[in-house]
Amino acid sequence: MNIHEYQAKQLLKQHGVAVPAGDPCKTIGEASAAAAKIFGSGHKLAVVKSQIHAGGRGKGTFKSGFQGGVKLAKSADEAVAHARAMLGQVLVTKQTGPEGRQVNTVLIASAETIKKELYLAVLLDRANSRPLIMASTEGGVDIEEVAEKTPEKIVKEHIDPAVGIQPYNARKVATALGFKGELFGQACKLIIAVYKTWWECDAAMVEINPLCIVEGPDGKESIVAVDAKIGLDDNALYRHPDILAMRDLGEESPLEIEASKHSLNYIKLDGSIACLVNGAGLAMSTMDIIQHFGGNPANFLDVGGGASKEQVTEAFKIILSDPNVKAIFVNIFGGIMDCNVIATGIVAAVKETGLKLPLVVRLEGNNVAAGKKTLAESGLTIISADTMSDAAQKVVKSVA
């Protein structure tokens, strides 16, 4: 699960990480209050940031024509004007696709005088199953590019999960980032707090880019998380009801939300051939084989190992609500699952949904003969196939 920048900053702040003063605003009234608070407390500059689960906001364009999903404001009035131009509007960035995302919340925060931009992240290193702190003196830019062009500028510090982060881990990272003097101690505290946010929230990733050395109105320097991104481990959400409450259904595809209600694992894609498969690996390779034979998959859909007749029917309804779908490919390897139960489910689903599109079914495994008989005797036009290759070629041909 992903959360918004303002929510990520709330979690970081709870764990002791300094973030710029600011508030999330859903209405113009809230925006006025937030802007007044910032300028009233002596700040000379504010930033208004569109809250969507996609990057590239600053360079994005609203469908209304308004330029930029992140804007600076020199007065409270200007900040409110920006919020008015963003709230309720659809922002298109390089990561949203042409359909864009509706902005329902803006974050209005104090804009600090930035002296230096750094990068700090915590993630799991899958190669050795340990937490990893990644940091770089090159902040505010695409870190993947830094990793590719100048890998020596990326610092990595593994944490032993038996004891958790130790002060020396933080000192090594702070030193590598070039912190000195008074800021050194502050940096160590912040690195530990960021790590604790990652561990205690069961995050998949915490990324602060940029982490900034800023100069306050009094000329004093401090370290602040100016932007933040947190992704969470879905498997651990059951023990974090407070974080689960941050889920924004508006950021998810309606079909994916519907699928999750029926314990179906569905991901919408852009193609025309819908797939209904049991098992994640087989579901992925069903998409691959469609493309291999020149078609385009419309979705990933894993109905799981023990799919019921009802789940198969719901799965059909979900894939049929995608208007791009021109054909359906059902690919089932019934290991323990009885192929005849699946076949009965398919027949019921086709009848209930009044399916008119070409349907190619490949069944293999337990009680397959009975399953094929059920399909053949249903009176429905179902294209039967023996192997995955055969089925994929038939379904691709059906939409050609």
Place this chain on the structure above:
Amino acid sequence: MSILVKPDTKILVQGITGGFGARHAKLSLDYGTQLVAGVTPGKGGQLFENTVPIFDTVADAVKQTGATVSTIFVPPPFAADAILEAVDAGIDLVVCITEGIPVNDMVKVKRAMQGSKTRLIGPNCPGIVTPGTGKDSHGGCRIGIAPGYIHKKGNIGVVSRSGTLTYEAVWQLTSRGVGQSTCVGIGGDPVNGTSHLDVIKMFNDDPETHGIIMIGEIGGTAEEEAAEWIKQHCKKPVAGFIAGATAPPGRRMGHAGAIVSGGKGTAEAKIAAFKAAGIGVAATPSEMADVLLKMM
């Protein structure tokens, strides 16, 4: 020979009275597997299927029955504890079927297992099958949730992160009259106990295994590491398949570990590594068995 388990290996099941665990424990008994004990805290003293004694703790079950392998079916919030209980009881091999364990729990478990003699397979895996010599491979050792009847005793080793793709490969082999030494599902989670490489090394050392099918998917770099080792050391033909070439970056494809993030873990990179290591790459999952058989 075979790897990890033999037909006479004594196994126990943690979570034997849960719906899922009971169903598959019964299927293992029917397959002829030496299932000697079950563990469900609070149900010690009862019998499973009127034959298998149930114990309150793994330590008790091991002491009374001599089981050396445990299969775990307990729900995700309790799975880490169940694995560590098996490790504490001195079990040789723990196979964790449970899907949905928090990643940080597995990070802690893996760290705690360092230096212990126990090997962990999974979590989020279909388990292990060493086929037997009876009808439909009856009499073998079936640990987990794989359909037993699709197997056939023979000389091909299969290792995979995905359940259904393992069954596909096994069924393709069996349909062509080719049997398997052992089939191992290592699981689809980002933190698992045993890697592709660990299993490949065992197959390489097993005289009964003559060829290997390795099935991978997007996410992580475990397939690349296995390929690098195969290139240098593997004496046996290896065919491979990678799932997820069409998966959109940044999305988890069903398995918690199947995700391309930060440009890492792509199918393209894994297939390139396979090719560079002389692994026969199946362009589609339909061809996994044929690609291997052509190499042998």
